[in-house]
Amino acid sequence: MAITRASSLLPGIEQSYRVTAEPTRRGICGISSGGICAFTVAWERPDAFGNVISHCGSFTNIRGGNAYPSLIRRGEKKPLRVFLQTGHKDLNIVFGDWELANRDMAEALQYRGYDYKLEVGQGGHTPMHGAAILPDTLRWLWRSPGLPRSS
Template sequence: MPALVPYRPLPLDLSDVRYAHGPDSQPRAGVPEGETVELEWSGSTVYPGTSRRVWVHVPAHDGTAPPAAVMVFNDGWWYLDPDGEVRGAVVLDNLVHRGDIPFTIGVFVEPGVVVGSEHPKNRNVEYDAFDDRYATLLLDEVLPLVTARYRVTEDPERWGICGGSSGGNAALTAAWLRPDRFRRVVCFLSSFAQMPGGNPYPDLLARTEARPLRVFLQAGHRDLNWGAPTRNWLAENLRVAAALAEAGYDLRLVLGDGGHSPNHGGVLLPDALRWALHPTA
């Protein structure tokens, strides 16, 4: 039986578009609210001198919870804020309660702040670089804070990472370099165009043996520099999607309208997680 998608007319203006959130992005009657714990990590050896906040969200569960799947969300509070565009904890509560995804702990990680620096924000240093430092931070420093408190599965097919803009770069890079841990990837409006040295993925995907990743990409028709011959956010996302498709990856690409805004990705998060975390998608 084919899935029936309701008809919606396409907007004529591709720039001034806002998508409406669906029911899984709202608190729903009868769905118990999970527990969110805020932590702080200031002892990093990967990014010395940085401090960052981490929120761990654990959906409600009757009885003894099974070992949890893990979904890391870059840009912490932007993705957790229940009044924001993404509403990660609300989405997890709804999807876990209905059984659409396995029991999943959300780990919302803020970019580091360099204490005492004139330029304290370490976000682009951490997210845009094509190296293993950010994945190492997560695996060796942040996630042990979670596994010390909660039972978490060791199955990498149930470990994922999600991010938008530069956070999308960080999500794909962490999974690319550490597929032994992260295999489910969700990227919204990734800033591949601004990675130092250029976007490495089209070439890498064409000449490297495929890794066991499932990748959800969202791109926008009016993302930054959409009509420019260089540093074109839309074009670079499409190049990555094409390279993933040509290399035979388990890929889902969703194109939307609007500019460089978290709105469309946030609206898509329930569907992205259902697809990414489903064992037989």
């Protein structure tokens, strides 16, 4: 349902703003549950979003978020470029360890040959590190398509 809502927002935005229809030039971003939501939207709608920024993404055992690494490894490769950010002091609670979950995502993306990058900082479950590196993240995300993948 959230994917339908995100996709249904695009026509209204396109009426008011000049927005490209090219997925490789569109991105979606979120932090924590918003990070996994951003990934989910791009995963389900790669025709609409080709770039993802997930800060402290909740790829843990909250509503099945921990299933993504396996889905990535087994599923058809999608035209996505993915930036993951987490910290050494990110959450480690009953639902899982956020740093380990993001590392698991990165390993699955690497296994499947995705264009991805994982950035692990010293901080916790906050927007501080992600905000500090956002300019570099955006440069990495929208670099020329022919440049080699870095992780």
